[in-house]
Each structure stands twice: as structure tokens, then as C-alpha cells.
């Protein structure tokens with residue numbers, strides 16, 4: 001693979017099975033919960049990627065001990081829990097562009113207290129964190145901005161939680177609520193802690209992942225709809241012993257879409273009916289587009305039924321996998337509209353703008369609004385050089401334009417900076433090549 005770009009030849013047919021890498025969302029939550037818990041945790045099949053590397057490095061800087069064991073079937077990470085008492089009271093932490101690392105760690109360090117700085121890549125310093133910092137500081141922590149107010153870098157000093165009730169906005173990122181839920185047991189020493197959600201909560205299935213994993217570490221959260229969450233006092237995270245990381249359901253979307261566009265069957269292994277990830281509902285969106293989906297406990301398979309049907313739907317519940325629908329829409333029989341996706345604008349790049357620009361390069365007619373995108377496919381997809389904006393999902397989604405669907409004829413597609421897939425799926429292009437027949 002060339003360092004700066006990869007040329008993808010036209011692929012007439014895809015077929016095969018893909019073993020998915022571990023879920024990013026589950027991996028980083030389990031790492032932090034393991035560190036905060038009492039006892040040793042063995043984590044099976046943790047994702048190995050940039051986002052988990054920054055979390056692992058941060059835990060090490062904070063004095064949390066972990067080791068990696070290679071086994072015949074994969075890897076096991078052994079984390080020694082510190083029961084909420086971090087050995088290192090000061091550290092400078094590089095968070096890359098990992099939202100699932102910086103948001104929960106900020107909450108944990110603010111509540112535990114010490115002298116910590118957190119920073120990341122330039123784009124991280126443009127991604128909002130103000131709603132989380134406001135919620136924490138209103139409760140008594142001491143978090144300061146060292147750059148632009150509302151954004152990393154952050155300087156965390158010693159504070160003292162005095163509130164028993166916190167409120168957090170839920171309409172910019174669900175990760176702020178996730179972060180508060182994860183550290184709530186550390187705040188609920190003597191009194192119950194209640195977290196109120198202000199405004200519409202987006203990306204709700206990610207809160208379900210958070211609640212599920214918190215429960216697996218022995219803590220109960222009382223849920224009052226999506227409006228408030230209460231944690232009774234005196235609960236301490238306990239090691240679950242061994243815990244397994246599911247395959248990544250967002251990563252699954254590219255392969256399922258490939259099967260939907262160019263024949264299949266394509267099977268992804270590692271997620272299925274029993275998954276705790278909301279992004280498995282991507283399969284239901286494909287079904288709405290006329291794709292034949294079958295599911296087992298731990299696998300999902302997609303098979304093409306001819307030309308895809310255009311779709312008009314709300315994608316707030318699966319913001320990451322929805323990007324894959326926007327590209328699959330190039331192969332549909334009419335205009336597709338993806339609604340309620342405003343959060344795309346504050347992720348790895350402004351994903352609505354980036355998606356519109358790159359879809360137009362291959363010939364689509366695209367309309368974008370503050371929270372929606374409308375894609376009308378071209379008669380024939382035009383070969384182009386696709387820019388990826390240091391966004392792993394832009395690179396993975398646009399590999400699909402190399403597929404020879406009904407609307408696609410000949411020629412090479414070039415994807416710039418393919419290495420950006422390292423954020424969640426370093427081996428993506430090899431896995432994609434393996435299903436190309």
C-alpha cells in the first residue's frame with residue numbers, strides 16, 4: 001500500500017467472511033471501568049487501534065498496571081484495578097482524536113482530582129467538551145481550558161464534589177452523559193447521585209452500551225426514561241473476572257454494505273443478534289433498502305437482491321454506521337435522505353460537508369442541511385480521487401465506490417491517506433481486499 005494513497009480497482013463481486021476487530025466503544029469503556037474497579041480484569045479481544053492505544057497509554061501514565069498476553073486465538077489484556085485511587089497524581093495525557101478516551105477520562109480525573117493535562121490532535125481541539133466540563137464544574141470539580149473555552153486542551157486540578165444532582169446537555173454528544181455515568185459511583189460515596197439530561201439526548205444506543213457495561217462491573221443505575229439516572233451510594237466497581245469484547249458493529253457496516261451492493265453473501269463474525277451495540281441496527285436499514293439479511297447469535301450476513309431501494313429515514317440512533325448508508329445510496333434507485341445527523345458536524349471532521357464534497361466528486365447530486373444529507377445517485381459513478389479528512393470512516397465508506405454495482409463501470413478509485421483507518425481498524429483495506437472476487 002502506498003503511504004499517501006491506495007488505488008482500488010473495480011470489484012465485480014464480493015463474497016466471504018470477515019472476522020471483525022473489537023468494538024472501539026466497548027474496548028475503551030471496559031479499559032476505564034477495569035482501571036477504576038477492585039480486582040484484576042482479563043479483557044479478551046480488545047481492539048488494537050489508535051483509539052485504544054491512547055487509552056492504554058493514558059492508564060499507564062496514571063500508574064494503572066496492565067499487560068498484554070498473546071494467545072493462540074487472540075490477545076488478553078490483564079488490568080490491575082486501582083479501586084478509584086490513581087497512583088500518579090499528575091500526568092500529561094495525549095488523547096489523539098479519541099472521543100471515547102478524552103470524555104470519560106476527563107470526568108474520572110476531575111472527580112478523583114490531581115494535576116492533569118489532556119490534549120490531542122488539532123481536530124480534537126475543535127471537538128466540543130464544554131457541556132461535560134460545565135456539568136462537572138457546577139458539581140464542584142476544577143477543570144480549566146488552556147486553549148479555546150469549550151474545547152480541549154484541558155487542565156484538571158483538585159476540586160471537591162459537593163452536588164448530589166448534576167445536569168448535562170445531551171444534544172451535542174452522548175459521550176458527556178456516558179462519562180458522567182461512568183464516574184457517578186466515585187461521586188456517590190455517601191449520597192445518591194442523580195444526573196439530569198437537559199435537552200434532546202442524541203445517540204441513545206451508546207448510553208445503553210454504557211449502562212450494560214457498568215452493570216457488568218457490579219454497579220446498578222436507576223433509569224428514569226432518558227431524562228435522569230440515579231446511582232445509589234456505596235457502590236464500588238468490581239472486576240467481572242474475564243470480559244470479552246464483541247466485534248465492532250460500526251466496522252461491520254462496510255462489509256455488509258459491500259454484500260448489499262455487489263452480490264455477497266458477505267458474513268461478518270463477532271456481532272449478531274446478541275450484540276449490545278446499537279450499530280447492529282444498520283442491518284435493519286439495509287433491509288429497508290431491499291437487502292437480504294440473516295443473523296445468528298454472533299454473525300450477520302448480507303446478500304444483494306438487485307438494485308438497492310432508496311431510503312428516507314432518521315439516523316440519530318446510528319450516527320457512525322449511517323455514513324455507510326450515505327455511500328450505499330450511490331447504488332440506490334432514487335434519492336435517499338438521511339435525517340437528524342447534526343452530530344456528524346462535530347466528529348473526526350465535519351462529516352456532512354466532507355460526505356457531500358466527496359459524493360459529488362463521483363457524480364452524485366447532494367443537498368446538505370445543518371442536520372441532514374440528501375443523495376441522488378448518478379447514472380454512472382465517475383472515477384475520482386477521494387479525500388478522507390483524517391477520518392477513518394470517510395476512508396472505509398469510500399472503499400465501497402470501487403464496487404461494480406448497477407451504476408458503476410470501470411476505472412480505478414483512489415483513496416487518499418488510507419492509513420487514517422488506524423483510528424479503529426488498522427487492517428481495513430486488507431480485509432476489504434479479501435472479500436473482493
Ligand SMILES: O=C(O)C1=C[C@@H](OP(=O)(O)O)[C@@H](O)[C@H](O)C1
Pocket residue numbers: 024025026099100172173174175178202203206319320343
Ligand atoms: O459513546 C460512544 O462510544 C460513541 C458515541 C457516538 O458519539 P456521539 O454521542 O457524540 O454521537 C459515536 O459517534 C462514537 O463513535 C462513539
Ligand SMILES: C=C(OP(=O)(O)O)C(=O)O
Pocket residue numbers: 097098099100320347348393424
Ligand atoms: C465519532 C467517532 O469517534 P469518537 O469516539 O472519537 O467520537 C467515530 O469513531 O466515528
